[in-house]
Amino acid sequence: MEEMLFYDRMQFAFTITFHYLFPQLTMGLSLIIVYFKWKYLRTKNEQYNHATHFWMRIFALNFAMGVVTGIPMEFQFGTNWAKFSELTGGIIGQTLAMEGMFSFFLESSFLGIFLFGEKLLGHKWHFVTGLLICIGSWASGYLIIATHSWMQNPVGYEILENGRFVLTNFKALFLNPWLWPSYLHNQAASMVTSSFVVSGIGAFYVLSKKNLDYGKLFLKTGVVFGLISCVIVAVPTGDLLAKNVVKYQPVTFAAMEGIFHTEKKGSEIVLIGQPDVKDKKLDNKIAVPNILSFLTYGSWHEEIKGLDQFDESVHPTNISGLYYAYHIMVGLGTIFIGLMAFAVFQLCRKKLFETKWILWSLLFMLPFPYIANTAGWYTAELGRQPWLVYNLLRTAEGGSPTVSSGNTLFTLLGFIGLYLLLGMLFLLLVGKIINKGPHTEKI
Amino acid sequence: MEFFWYVVLMGILAVYIVLDGYDFGAGIIHLFFAKTEKDKKAITNAIGPFWDANEVWIIAAGGVLFFAFPILYASSFSGFYLPLIMILWLLIFRAIGLEMRGQIHHPMWEVVWDKAFGIASLLLALFFGIALGNIVRGVNLGMVVNGVSTQEAHFFFLPLWNPTFSPQANELGIIDWFTLFLGIVSVVALTIHGANWIIFKTNSSLNEKLKNVVFKLNIVLLILVFISLQIWHFIEPKPFHNFIETPILWVFPLITFIGIIGLFKVRTYKKDGSGFVFSTLFLVGGFASTAVSIFPNVLPSTNNVNPSLTIYNAAAHEYGLSVGMSWFFIALALVIVYFVIQYKVFSGKMDDIGYGEH
Numbered sequence: 090m091e092e093m094l095f096y097d098r099m100q101f102a103f104t105i106t107f108h109y110l111f112p113q114l115t116m117g118l119s120l121i122i123v124y125f126k127w128k129y130l131r132t133k134n135e136q137y138n139h140a141t142h143f144w145m146r147i148f149a150l151n152f153a154m155g156v157v158t159g160i161p162m163e164f165q166f167g168t169n170w171a172k173f174s175e176l177t178g179g180i181i182g183q184t185l186a187m188e189g190m191f192s193f194f195l196e197s198s199f200l201g202i203f204l205f206g207e208k209l210l211g212h213k214w215h216f217v218t219g220l221l222i223c224i225g226s227w228a229s230g231y232l233i234i235a236t237h238s239w240m241q242n243p244v245g246y247e248i249l250e251n252g253r254f255v256l257t258n259f260k261a262l263f264l265n266p267w268l269w270p271s272y273l274h275n276q277a278a279s280m281v282t283s284s285f286v287v288s289g290i291g292a293f294y295v296l297s298k299k300n301l302d303y304g305k306l307f308l309k310t311g312v313v314f315g316l317i318s319c320v321i322v323a324v325p326t327g328d329l330l331a332k333n334v335v336k337y338q339p340v341t342f343a344a345m346e347g348i349f350h351t352e353k354k355g356s357e358i359v360l361i362g363q364p365d366v367k368d369k370k371l372d373n374k375i376a377v378p379n380i381l382s383f384l385t386y387g388s389w390h391e392e393i394k395g396l397d398q399f400d401e402s403v404h405p406t407n408i409s410g411l412y413y414a415y416h417i418m419v420g421l422g423t424i425f426i427g428l429m430a431f432a433v434f435q436l437c438r439k440k441l442f443e444t445k446w447i448l449w450s451l452l453f454m455l456p457f458p459y460i461a462n463t464a465g466w467y468t469a470e471l472g473r474q475p476w477l478v479y480n481l482l483r484t485a486e487g488g489s490p491t492v493s494s495g496n497t498l499f500t501l502l503g504f505i506g507l508y509l510l511l512g513m514l515f516l517l518l519v520g521k522i523i524n525k526g527p528h529t530e531k532i
Numbered sequence: 533m534e535f536f537w538y539v540v541l542m543g544i545l546a547v548y549i550v551l552d553g554y555d556f557g558a559g560i561i562h563l564f565f566a567k568t569e570k571d572k573k574a575i576t577n578a579i580g581p582f583w584d585a586n587e588v589w590i591i592a593a594g595g596v597l598f599f600a601f602p603i604l605y606a607s608s609f610s611g612f613y614l615p616l617i618m619i620l621w622l623l624i625f626r627a628i629g630l631e632m633r634g635q636i637h638h639p640m641w642e643v644v645w646d647k648a649f650g651i652a653s654l655l656l657a658l659f660f661g662i663a664l665g666n667i668v669r670g671v672n673l674g675m676v677v678n679g680v681s682t683q684e685a686h687f688f689f690l691p692l693w694n695p696t697f698s699p700q701a702n703e704l705g706i707i708d709w710f711t712l713f714l715g716i717v718s719v720v721a722l723t724i725h726g727a728n729w730i731i732f733k734t735n736s737s738l739n740e741k742l743k744n745v746v747f748k749l750n751i752v753l754l755i756l757v758f759i760s761l762q763i764w765h766f767i768e769p770k771p772f773h774n775f776i777e778t779p780i781l782w783v784f785p786l787i788t789f790i791g792i793i794g795l796f797k798v799r800t801y802k803k804d805g806s807g808f809v810f811s812t813l814f815l816v817g818g819f820a821s822t823a824v825s826i827f828p829n830v831l832p833s834t835n836n837v838n839p840s841l842t843i844y845n846a847a848a849h850e851y852g853l854s855v856g857m858s859w860f861f862i863a864l865a866l867v868i869v870y871f872v873i874q875y876k877v878f879s880g881k882m883d884d885i886g887y888g889e890h
Contacts, residue, residue, distance in 0.1 A: 153631050156584070157624045163594050164620055167609025171687070174609070178602020179848030183856060186595030190863035193588045198870035201581035206877050255849035489610035491675065491689035500617045507621060511628065518635050 093494035094485060097169045100501040102470075104161050106463055107508050111155035113462050116230055116276060117283030118148050119223035121314060126216045138212075140306060141219075143527035144287070147519065149204055152196070154515055161504070163189075169497060173477050173487030177254045180246055181236045184262060188232035195225035227276065234272040235262055241469070242267040242337050243478050254478070270333055271469070274326035277318045278465060281425060282458040284315030288432070289455035290523055292448040300526040305442055308451070312432040312441070319426045327422070328384070334472065335385050338479065340399040341472040344408045345415040346381060347371050351395040355382035359416075364409045369396070406474040414467035421461040428454060533854060534847040537600035538830075540860065542823050544596060546816050548589035549660075550725075553815060554808075555583045556660075557726015559626065559653020560719065562646065565738060565745065572646065574736035576630065578729060581878045583630065585871070587623070600853060603686055604830055604846035611671060611688040612663070615706050619659050626652035654719065661718025665711030666690070668822060669699050669767050670832030670840065685838040686846070699767060704834065710767060717756045721815060724749050724795065728807035731798070735881055743799045746807060750795045757792065757818075764825075768832075774824050781824050787817030804881075 122144045129137035163185065166174045174182075202210070203218045210218065245261025246254045256262075288311025294304025334342045343349075347359045349369040358380040362371035382391040396404060405411050428450055435441040442448075473479055477487045558579050566572040598605045609616060629649030633642055671688045674681035693705035701708070707715075727742040727749075764771040775781050791814030798807040826832060831841040839845065847853065 150631075153584075153627065156587075157627045160587075160591060160623060161617075161620050163591060163598075164609065164616060166598065167594075167605045168613050168616055169610075171606035171610035174598065175603050175606035178598050178605055179852045182595065182599025182602055182605070182848070183852060186592070186599045186856070187859060187863070189588065189592040189595035190860065190867065193591055194585065194863075194867045194870055197585040197588050198874045201584060202874060202877050205581050209877055249849075253849075256852040256855070259852075259855040489606075489613070491683055491687045492610050492613045493689075496613055500614070503617070503621060507624060511624075514628065514632060518632075521635070 093492065093497055094488050096494055096497035096501050097488050098484070100169060100497060100504060101165055103501065104158065104165065104504055104508075106466075107512070108155065108158040108162055109463065109466060110459055111151045111158065112226070112230070113279040113282045113459070114286060115148055115151045115155055116226045117280040117314075117318070118144060118151070118286070119219070119226050120280065121283055121287055121310065122148060123216070123219045123223050124310070126212075126219050130212060130216055136302060136306060139527045140303060143303070143522070145204065146522050149200065150515065150518055150522070152200060154511065156193075156197070158508070158511070168500075169489055169492070170477075170487050171489035171491075173482070176252055176482065176487075177478060180254050180256045180262070181239060183256060183259070184232050184236040184239070188229055188236075192225045192229035192232065196222050196229070199225070230276060230279070231272055234275055235265070235268055237469070238265045238267040238271055240478050241271075241473055242333075243481060248481070254481075267333055267337065270326055270329035274322060274330050275465075277321040277326055278458075278462050280314060280318035281322055282462055284311050284318055284429075285425075285451070285455055285458045287311035288315055288451050292451040293523070294526070295442055296445075296448050296452065300528060303527045308432075308441060308448075309436060312429055312436055312451075315425075316429040316433045319422070319429050322422055323426065327419075332385060335393070338472060339394050340396065340403055341405055341411070343394055343396045343399070344405045344411050345468060345472060346393075347412050347416075348381075348393060348395040350397050351392060353392055355379040355388075355390040356385075356393040357381060358384070361416075364412045366408050403475075403480075405472060407471050411468060411471040414464045414471060418461050418464040418468055421457055421464070425454070425458065425461070533850060534600075534843045536857070537596065537847070537853055538843040541593060541596050541600065542820070544589055544593045546819050548586070548593055549815050549819055550812050551586035551589060552583070553657075553722045554726050554729035555579050555586055556653045556657040557722040557724065557728075558730060559650050559726070560657060560723045561726050561730060561738075561742065561745075563650025563654060565741065571736060571738050574734045574738065575730055576633070576649075577882060578733040581874070585874060587627070599856065600848055601830070601843070601846045602848050604841050607673070607686045607688065607841060607846075608667075608831060611690060612666065612706065613689065614692055615659065615663070619656065619663075622652045622656050622659070626656065657719045657722040658715040661715035662707060662711045664718070664819075664822065665714035666706060667831060668714075668826060669704070669708075669710060670829075670834045672704060672835055673831070673833040673841065674835070674838035676835040676837045679837060681837055686841055710763065713756075713760065713763065717753070717760060720749055720753050720756060721811070721818070724753065725808070725811040725815060728798065728811045732805045732808045733881055739804075743807075746795065746798050750792065750798075753795075753814075754792055757788075768825070771825055774827055784817050784820040784824055787813050788821055789817070791815070791817055 122141055125137050125141040125144065128134070129141060166178075166185075199218045199221045203215065203222055206218070207215045239262060242265060243254075244265050245256060245258030247257045248254055287307050291304045291307025291309075291311055294300045295308060331342070334345070346356070347362060347364050348356060349364075349371070355378070357376040357378045359371060359374060359376045362374035362376070364370075365372055379389045382393055383389050385391065385393060396408070428447070432441060432447050432451065435444050435447060475483055475485070477484050558575050562572060562575045566575055594605075625648055629645045629647075629652060633645035633649065671690060673688050674685045675683045675688050690704055690706050693707040694701055694703050697705070697708050699708045699710035724746050727746050730736065731739050731742055731746075775785070791810045791812070794810030795807065795814065798810075801807065828842045828844065829840045830843055830846060833840040
C-alpha cells in the first residue's frame with residue numbers, strides 16, 4: 090500500500106508539473122496576444138498584427154501541449170485516487186465538470202477559428218475570438234483554483250456516516266476565502282511567465298540582431314507587463330495568501346518559514362538557511378529579526394507559532410521540501426521584481442536596447458519563472474500534506490484500493506517516456522518558430 | 533434527478549461518439565486508403581478545425597461522470613486502470629501525430645506522424661468498442677472469490693486478458709471474444725462514419741472510392757449487427773426485457789436500423805451529407821439501444837454477492853445534483869452557440885487546401 094501510494098504521488102506530481110508548464114504560459118500570453126491585436130485595431134500598424142500571428146503560433150503549440158497533458162490529470166483522479174474521488178467527487182467533481190463545460194469548449198471551439206479564420210472573420214471579430222479564448226483560459230484557471238481551494242480549505246460540505254462528503258452550499262465553493270488570493274496570485278504569476286518569455290525572446294532578437302523591430306516591440310511590451318505582474322505577485326496577492334496560510338494552516342506556515350520554535354517576542358524572517366528537521370534547527374541561517382511578525386500581523390512583536398506548538402502527526406510530511414519550495418519561489422520573485430524594475434527604468438530613459446547586461450539577464454532568466462511557478466505550486470501542495478482535504482481526509486486514505494503498485498509504476502514510467510518525447514518535440518518546434526521569426530509569418 | 537444526469541451523461545457520450553468518431557474514422561481511412569499527398573491533406577484538413585473541440589466532449593463526459601456518479605467514476609476508472617491509461621496515451625499520440633505532421637517537411641518525418649495518427653485512431657476505435665463490451669458484460673464487483681468479497685462492494689480490477697478469453701470465465705479480462713467482437717463492430721462502424729465525413733466535407737479524388745468502401749463495409753456491418761444480436765444472449769439471458777416492458781424504447785433499435793439501411797444508398801444519394809446523417813443515426817441508435825438494454829445498470833455485477841452499480845446507487849447526493857442543473861443549462865446553451873458558430877465559419881465543402889483561410 091505504501092509503495093503504491095508513493096508511485097501514485099510521484100505520478101501525479103510528475104504529470105502535473107509537466108502539465109503546468111504550458112497553461113502558465115498560455116493564460117498570460119493570451120492576454121498579451123489580445124493586447125497586440127487591440128493595438129493593431131487602434132493603430133493599423135501591420136507590425137502588431139504580425140506580432141499577434143507570431144505569438145498565436147507559440148500559443149497554439151503550448152495550448153495543444155496543455156490539452157494533451159491535461160486530460161491525464163482528470164483521468165488520474167479516478168484511476169489512481171479512486172477512494173478520494175468516491176468520497177469527494179460530489180463536490181470537487183462539480184467544479185471540474187464546470188471547467189470542462191464552461192472553459193474547454195470555449196477555448197477549443199474558438200482556437201480553431203482564431204487560427205484558421207482571420208480572413209473569413211475580419212480583424213474585429215478576430216480580436217473578439219482572441220478575447221474569448223483569453224476569457225476561457227482564465228475561467229479554466231479559476232475553476233481549477235476553486236477545486237484546489239476546497240482541498241486546502243474545505244467549505245460548504247457535510248460528511249455522511251460512510252465518510253462521503255456531500256455538498257450543502259454551492260455558493261460557498263466560490264466564496265471560499267482561500268480562493269481569490271490564490272487565484273489572483275496564480276494568474277499574476279502566469280503573467281510573469283509570459284512576460285519573461287515575451288521579453289526574453291525580444292532580448293534574443295535584439296542581441297542576435299535578427300528581427301530587430303520585433304525584438305524591440307517584444308522587449309517593451311514584455312518588461313512593462315513584467316513589472317506590473319511581478320509586483321502584483323508579491324503585493325497584494327502573495328501577501329494576502331500568506332496571511333491566509335497563517336490563519337487556516339498555521340502549521341504549514343511555520344514549516345514554510347522554517348520556524349521550529351516559537352519566539353515570544355516576534356519572529357525573524359529567514360532569508361537563507363537549510364532546515365535540519367532531525368535536530369529541529371536551521372543551518373547557515375541569515376535572518377532579520379521581527380520582520381516576519383510585522384509582515385504577518387503588522388506588529389513587530391506578535392507571536393507566530395512554531396512547529397513545536399503542533400503535534401507531529403499534523404506536521405507537513407516533507408518539511409524541508411516545503412521550506413525550499415517556498416524560499417525558492419520568494420527568492421526568485423524578489424529577483425524578478427528587481428530585474429524588471431531596472432529594465433523599465435532603462436526603457437524610460439530610452440536605453441533599454443543598448444543595456445547589454447539587462448538583455449542578457451532577460452534572456453537567461455527565461456526559464457526561471459517556470460521554476461518559481463512550479464515551486465509555488467509545490468509550496469501549496471506540500472503545505473497541505475499529509476492531507477488531501479485539509480484536516481479531514483489523509484492522503485494515505487485516498488488511493489485506489491484495487492490497483493497494484495506494479496501497475497502504477499508501469500504507467501508512471503510510461504508517462505515519463507511519453508512526456509520526454511513530447512518535451513523534445515515541443516522544444517524543437519518552438520525553436521523553429523522563434524528562429525523563423527515574425528517576418529515570414531503567414532497564416 | 534439521477535435519471536436527468538444519466539440522460540445528460542449518455543447524451544454527451546453519444547455526441548462524443550458521433551464527433552470524435554468521425555475523427556477516428558478519418559484516421560482509419562487515412563491509414564488504409566490515402567496514397568497521395570493530396571488525399572492525405574484532404575483527410576486531415578477535413579477534420580483540422582474540429583477535432584480539438586470534438587475531443588472536449590470526452591473531457592466533459594468525464595467531468596459529468598465524476599460529479600454526478602462519483603462512485604461509478606471511482607470504480608470504473610480504477611477497475612479499468614491499464615486500458616484507460618493506454619487510451620490516454622493513444623489520445624495523446626494521435627493528437628501529436630496531427631499537430632506534428634505539418635511542422636517539418638521531410639518524407640520520414642511525415643511517414644512517422646501519419647502512421648502515428650492512423651494507428652492510434654484505429655486502436656482507439658477498437659478500444660472504445662472493447663470498453664463498451666466490458667460495461668455491457670459487467671465485472672466482478674467487490675472482487676468476490678468463493679462467495680466472499682475481498683474489496684468494498686463496488687471496487688474491482690481487471691487485467692488486460694485471461695488465458696480462457698471467455699466472457700463467462702471466473703476471472704474476467706478486459707479483452708475476451710465478446711468484447712473484441714464489439715471492438716471490431718466499432719472499428720467498422722467508425723470507418724464508415726469517417727468516410728462519410730470526408731465525402732461530405734471534401735471534393736477529394738478519393739470520394740468515389742470511399743463510396744464503394746462504405747457500401748462494402750456496410751454489408752460487413754449488417755452481418756456483424758446480426759451476429760451481435762445472437763451472441764448477446766451469452767451475456768445477458770434476457771437482453772430485451774427493457775424493450776418488452778417499455779415498448780416505446782424500440783425507437784432506438786429502429787433508429788439504428790434506419791441508419792444502416794440508409795447507408796446502402798450512399799452511392800446514389802445526390803447530397804454528400806446524407807451518408808453522414810445515416811451513420812450518425814446508426815451510431816446514436818446503436819449506443820442508445822445498448823444503454824437501454826442494461827438500464828438502470830451502468831456497470832452490471834457478474835457475481836451474486838454484490839449488487840450492480842446503477843444510476844441510483846452510484847449517484848452523488850441530491851443537493852449537488854440539483855444545484856448542478858442550474859449551471860449545466862447555461863453551459864449547454866453556450867456550448868451549442870459555440871458549435872453553431874464553429875460549424876458555420878467552416879461550413880460547406882472545403883476546396884483543395886482548406887476552408888478558404890488562404
